[in-house]
Amino acid sequence: MVFVLTGSERECGMSAAEETPGGEDMPWGEVTPEAARRLLVAAVEAFAERGYHATTTRDIAGRAGMSPAALYIHYKTKEELLHRISRIGHDKALEILRAAADRDGTAAERLADAVHSFVRWHAERHTTARVVQYELDALGPEHRAEIVELRKQSDGAVRRIIDEGVAAGEFVVPDVPGTTVAVLSLCIDVSRWFNTQGRRSPDEVGALYADLVLRMVGVQK
Amino acid sequence: MVFVLTGSERECGMSAAEETPGGEDMPWGEVTPEAARRLLVAAVEAFAERGYHATTTRDIAGRAGMSPAALYIHYKTKEELLHRISRIGHDKALEILRAAADRDGTAAERLADAVHSFVRWHAERHTTARVVQYELDALGPEHRAEIVELRKQSDGAVRRIIDEGVAAGEFVVPDVPGTTVAVLSLCIDVSRWFNTQGRRSPDEVGALYADLVLRMVGVQK
DNA sequence: CCGATCTCTAAGCGCTTGCTCACCCACGTT
DNA sequence: AACGTGGGTGAGCAAGCGCTTAGAGATCGG
Structure with a gap:
């Protein structure tokens, strides 16, 4: 499942049986030395x-x-550090959205799942998310272009769910592209205001936001 | 040595009959030399x-x-420049929200008005809004505290409308504080992604968002 | 035991930063 | 004509920046 792109660092010291300390799910487990x-x-x-x-x-x-x-x-540079962070973060975000979009279930279930897990990630890992989502302009032109492409794919994943919900008659959405932007924007901005000291857990915010988004697309409860 | 604080600089050079060039509604008309x-x-x-x-x-x-x-x-410093910008911008944002909250009309009308005009401002003046909303951390401690207080008042204005809508039976909102944060977050983040080159005008985005927010608070159309 | 390799450090280079200072000049008053 | 005052400049300072370089110490195959 490891999707190391720049990878090729499997040939380093440790044996193939061993794992990076922290296991597969450790936030930055794939960064190797x-x-x-x-x-x-x-x-x-x-x-x-x-x-x-x-x-x-x-x-x-x-x-x-x-x-x-x-x-x-x-x-090589400070900018390369930012790029690595941004790349890994965007890959993770896209993976979360795609997993939800590709599931079985109704469009409503998949949209709720997408928002819930996407928001939970932005809250839980809000330090990472803040960098990933708000420091895009600090990247150099080529690196920025690469990341912008990933964001378009995230937009596509969400739009697909909403399109399918509309086609299936589950959703009532007059403006699909506009609503897609709004949904993503809503989720992303969680990383700006979320505070670990606050009252709500990441999971609670995810549940709240999933409900709000279902309302936005006109699902009756 | 005029160190303009807020207003009250009417006693400077020009006669009382004259106006600041651009008139009262000019974006930075109140900044005087x-x-x-x-x-x-x-x-x-x-x-x-x-x-x-x-x-x-x-x-x-x-x-x-x-x-x-x-x-x-x-x-005095570069930070003072940022503070001035931030202060004027937040004052304007709060004024917009309060004007909508204090209007006559149903809670739904007032909420739609608040979101519409608040979003329109964030889109139209998205350069200003971006600075105002996303450079808060660059302020010094006292200046930041002052601005945070203004933001709390913005939150209060929106929450009041939602509270009243719930009380009047117009809205169905299980979590008023959470929904308030989401609504404000949604509007504010417009300044991050809005592009003048894009397809939508500030007014169109405002209308779209007003509709989305009414759905979020459970208003049936 | 030797050199090769890799990781890391102490020192510092060239440049840019926020900000200051000595001075200048247009202008309204006397 | 002389002057005071407030907005403006050219040059530059101390500090801090991203990044480099020469070399130290650990590790390891031969």
Whole structure:
């Protein structure tokens, strides 16, 4: 299931039987030299807290317990770090939406599932999501174009569910593209305001939002 | 040495009969020495394009056709510029929401009005809105606290409409605070994705969103 | 035991940043 | 004509930035 694209780091030290510590579901399990992962996690935290441009390479390296120069052994530039984070995050987001879209069940069930799990991810991993969703403009032109393409595919996955719901008579939606944008926007913005200290758990927000979105597409309960 | 705080700068040079060029409704009409306004408009554009931290004071001054040093005649720091922008923008946003909340009419009419005009503002002036809504963390502690207070009042205005709609039996909303956050989040995020080149006009997006929000609160059409 | 390799560090280079300072000039008043 | 004042500039400072380089220490096949 590992969808490492830049991958090719399976030939590193450990035997094929062993697993990356933390297992398959560990957030950044696919980032392989352990030091590279530490740097990446540190970068996510720093970028989420202060923003990409306000974060220094010294801060990232410091959080990872390393010297500033160590960063450049694993990443060519600070921008490449952001790109890696963004790429992995968008792959994960797209995977979540596609899994829901490709399930069995009514369009309403699939849309609710998509929103619920998409929102839960944005709340649970809101530090990552904040970087992934709001630091797009800090990427260089080619990297940005690559990520924009992934976002179009996310849009397509949601639109497909809504289209099918309309075709099946489950949904009443006068403006499918507009509603698709609104649904995605609503979910994504969770990462901006969600706070771990708040009253609601990620799962509760997911359930609330799934209900709100079903209302938006005109499903009667 | 006029350090304009909010208003009350009517005692400056021009006669009482004259108006600020552009009239009362001009976006930044209340910012008075003309050079200070030019700097502020330049800052809004630059912050919206590149983000606060990626924008240099030289860039701002250059866009306003002035030398870097000129900025510091009108503003103490770069952060003060952001604060001024943020303050004026939030005041305007709150004014829009309050005007809709205080109108006559059913809760549904007032909620639709609030969302329509709030979204239209975020689309029409999406450069300003982007700065106002997404650069909050770049403010210093006191300035941020001041702005956060304004946001709480915006939340209150929307919540009041929804509360009254529920009380009047117009709305069916199981979770009023959660729905309030979702509605505001939906509207605010328009400033992130809205593009002047796109198919929809600000007014059309406002109308679409007003309809979506009425569905969210369970109004049958 | 040797060199090759890989990871990491101390030091620092060249540049840009936010901001300041000494000075200038147009203009309204005397 | 002289002057004071407020908006403006050119040059530049101290600090901090992203990134590089020379080399240290650990590990390992031969």
